[in-house]
Amino acid sequence: MANFGFSHLTVVAPYEPHWREAKSAVGASDLLQNAQRTESLAEAVADCTLVVGTGTLEHRKPEQTVVALPDLAPRINMELVRGGRIALVFGPEKRGLTRDDLALCHLLVEIPTDPRQPSMNLGQAVAVCLYELATRTLLSSAETIESTASSGANSTAPASPGDSACARDLDLVAEVVEATMEAANYSPAAMQKANRHDLDLLLRRLELTQPDARRILGLFRRILWRLKR
Amino acid sequence: MANFGFSHLTVVAPYEPHWREAKSAVGASDLLQNAQRTESLAEAVADCTLVVGTGTLEHRKPEQTVVALPDLAPRINMELVRGGRIALVFGPEKRGLTRDDLALCHLLVEIPTDPRQPSMNLGQAVAVCLYELATRTLLSSAETIESTASSGANSTAPASPGDSACARDLDLVAEVVEATMEAANYSPAAMQKANRHDLDLLLRRLELTQPDARRILGLFRRILWRLKR
Numbered sequence: 001m002a003n004f005g006f007s008h009l010t011v012v013a014p015y016e017p018h019w020r021e022a023k024s025a026v027g028a029s030d031l032l033q034n035a036q037r038t039e040s041l042a043e044a045v046a047d048c049t050l051v052v053g054t055g056t057l058e059h060r061k062p063e064q065t066v067v068a069l070p071d072l073a074p075r076i077n078m079e080l081v082r083g084g085r086i087a088l089v090f091g092p093e094k095r096g097l098t099r100d101d102l103a104l105c106h107l108l109v110e111i112p113t114d115p116r117q118p119s120m121n122l123g124q125a126v127a128v129c130l131y132e133l134a135t136r137t138l139l140s141s142a143e144t145i146e147s148t149a150s151s152g153a154n155s156t157a158p159a160s161p162g163d164s165a166c167a168r169d170l171d172l173v174a175e176v177v178e179a180t181m182e183a184a185n186y187s188p189a190a191m192q193k194a195n196r197h198d199l200d201l202l203l204r205r206l207e208l209t210q211p212d213a214r215r216i217l218g219l220f221r222r223i224l225w226r227l228k229r
Numbered sequence: 230m231a232n233f234g235f236s237h238l239t240v241v242a243p244y245e246p247h248w249r250e251a252k253s254a255v256g257a258s259d260l261l262q263n264a265q266r267t268e269s270l271a272e273a274v275a276d277c278t279l280v281v282g283t284g285t286l287e288h289r290k291p292e293q294t295v296v297a298l299p300d301l302a303p304r305i306n307m308e309l310v311r312g313g314r315i316a317l318v319f320g321p322e323k324r325g326l327t328r329d330d331l332a333l334c335h336l337l338v339e340i341p342t343d344p345r346q347p348s349m350n351l352g353q354a355v356a357v358c359l360y361e362l363a364t365r366t367l368l369s370s371a372e373t374i375e376s377t378a379s380s381g382a383n384s385t386a387p388a389s390p391g392d393s394a395c396a397r398d399l400d401l402v403a404e405v406v407e408a409t410m411e412a413a414n415y416s417p418a419a420m421q422k423a424n425r426h427d428l429d430l431l432l433r434r435l436e437l438t439q440p441d442a443r444r445i446l447g448l449f450r451r452i453l454w455r456l457k458r
Contacts, residue, residue, distance in 0.1 A: 002346035003353075027346050070364045112364055117231035117256045120356070124232075127353035128360045135299045135341055 001126070002028035004134040009035040010044040041089065041101050042171060049084035049164035050076075051204075053105035054129060055096040063201050065107045069129060072109050073136045080138045082163045088129060093122040103200040104167065106207070165213035170203045173213055176220045183227040230355070231257035233363040238264040239273040270318065270330050271400060278313035278393035279305075280433075282334035283358060284325040292430050294336045298358060301338050302365045309367045311392045317358060322351040332429040333396065335436070394442035399432045402442055405449045412456040 001009060002025070009031055011019065024032040038044045045051045052072075053064075067075060079086055089105060091097035102108065111120060111128055120128075133139055165173075178196055181187065187195055208216070230238060231254070238260055240248065253261040267273045274280045281301075282293075296304060308315055318334060320326035331337065340357055342349060349357075362368055394402075407425055410416065416424060437445070 003340075003342045003349050005343035005345075025350070027348075069360075111232075111360070113232045114234035116234075119256075120232050121254070121352070123350070124353055124356035127349070128356050131298075131340065131357045131360070 001130060002031050003127070004130040006130055006134075007031055007034070011035055011037050012041050012044050013039055041104055042167065045087045045089070045104060046168040046171070047085055047166050048087040049082070049166050050079040050086045050107075051089060051105045051167060052076075052086065053089050053097055053102050053108045054111075054125065055091055055102075055108070062102065062108050064102065064105060064205070067107055067109050069109050069111045069132050072132065075107070076133060076137045076139070079164070084164045085166065088133075090122060090126060100197065103197050104204075106204045163209050165208040165210050169210060169213040169217075170200075170208070173208075173217050173220070174199050174203055176217055176224060180220050180224045180227065183224055230359060231260050232356070233359040235359055235363075236260055236263070240264055240266050241270050241273050242268055270333055271396065274316045274318070274333060275397040275400070276314055276395050277316040278311070278395045279308040279315045279336075280318060280334045280396060281305075281315065282318050282326055282331050282337045283340075283354065284320055284331075284337070291331065291337050293331065293334060293434070296336055296338050298338050298340045298361050301361065304336070305362060305366045305368070308393065313393045314395065316396075317362075319351060319355060329426065332426050333433075335433045392438050394437040394439050398439060398442040398446075399429075399437070402437075402446050402449070403428050403432055405446055405453060409449050409453045409456065412453055 001007070007030075014022075014037065019037075022032060036044070076086060088109075089097065089101065091101065097105075109129070111125060113120060174196065177199060178192070181195060182192070206212075230236070236259075243251075243266065248266075251261060265273070305315060317338075318326065318330065320330065326334075338358070340349060340354060403425065406428060407421070410424060411418075411421070435441075
């Protein structure tokens, strides 16, 4: 991260003894000292408007759009121009991101690797992704490049009021919609987790703006209030 | 290397105990088993027509052309189209390539890193360079991608008679020219090493074809024979 000028690292639910002893490379101690720490991925990406998941997708059929890393720049640039905040999310080395982690991502990026040896070392995957972002997106011309990694890395454009809804907005919508489905007896309680998963995916696929999110939220609050009367 | 489909690894003068115990990542054991081993970098790149050195150049003014990694593809493609063999050379993690190693390179490639943290981990630098070659050069469309790394990695186009002189041709020229300078009392013996260094650099900057190299060799052999008569 320091090699490519990224500085915002968030670590999600780290294994305590390892985290306490984590040491940075020479010259990158600020990055590790300033790292944020959260208990969930949802918290880590709460203020982000574009959440990009990474990983090898060989064994699963992804539910989101998958973009090859060399083709990622235009999507990143669009978000930067809008004034959005971008998170790049990496899973633990051995098992990668879970299906529920991926449901919090707007899109997935895949490093094009040889099919005979698709799975990369985590540190090398991070280096390759950040090299691509630092050299082929508008980040490369920005005066300051910032970033967070977790099991997530997150890069930020100069702060400005974003047009896209951030993850926190989407979570709020999802909660109210979920409560409404429950109040309306929409589906059996056993289906609640699966429905929420589909809802998370849907809300991200829609690429809502903040006004969209506010409007949907208002509508569902109204419905919920009526249902509970 | 296996992640990006490269398979020709040459290790130069490895530290014996480490080399004997070297283990590959899961799935890449062939790569390590088939690795070549040489005593010198000159041997490792002998059959290559384009030798590309890597490293951080912060503390030295390089004597060759330096190309930023994102701009390397056109030069690589030109060489591949000519049917050349390309070597990508990495130095040991701590000190990088020496000045004499660099004199065997036609050009140097630099990964654009943050000036506050320019020096990269070796494995990450290799991953970033091979990602770039695999995704943005003609190698990416070739059916087979081959490569060697050393303290050197080396990628090969489909074998065909190359137009460019290979490193072995250039070394032969350098030896005969050096012998000629000596026979002609061109400069004091103390200068011999420095002269050879400059000669190595010059021969690579000229980008000689094989016929060029043969012609120069013939001329200097003739001069040498006359001088020694």
